[in-house]
Amino acid sequence: MRIVYLALAIWGAIHPMVYFLRWFRENGFDLSGMVEAWHANAASSGxxxxxxxxxxxxxxxxxxxxxxxxxxxxxxxxxxxxxxGVSCGLPLYLFLRSGSQDGPIR
Structure with a gap:
């Protein structure tokens, strides 16, 4: 599973970044504009x-x-x-955690 977590962390870093970079190319490096776009409607705000x-x-x-x-x-x-993003942070943490020799906390 460790390799699966690492693969998901890499995918979770790259795939969303493609869309963010595309947005920055089209709109410039405008973080407030990006946050405004995230709240364009109720579905995206949710x-x-x-x-x-x-x-x-x-x-x-x-x-x-x-x-x-x-x-x-x-x-x-x-x-x-x-x-x-969470798509990178969660699988990255699971990857790092799975490498621990301590085992689960009891």
Whole structure:
């Protein structure tokens, strides 16, 4: 499964970035315009909030498990989540976590 997590993290970094880069090419590097586009209608606003809540929950999980396991390198999944997206941060964290020799927390 470790390789699957890594593949999903890479895919989750590249695939969404293709769309973001296309948007920046068409509209310039306008972050406020991008955020405005994310809230263009109720469906896209709902998706933004869904991903925001998921990113916060993932961050709290990463912090809690990192503190318990003392696997500080796993914290890299937090900036990956907020700078790239949950589609990269979650599988990246699962990849890093699966490499731990500690096993599950009991």
């Amino acid at each position: 998706l933004v909030w869904d991903l925001t809540i998921a990113a916060i929950a993932l961050t709290l999980w990463i912090i809690a498990e990192t503190a318990a396991r003392r696997q500080w390198r796993n914290l890299i999944a937090i900036p990956a989540t907020f700078c790239i």
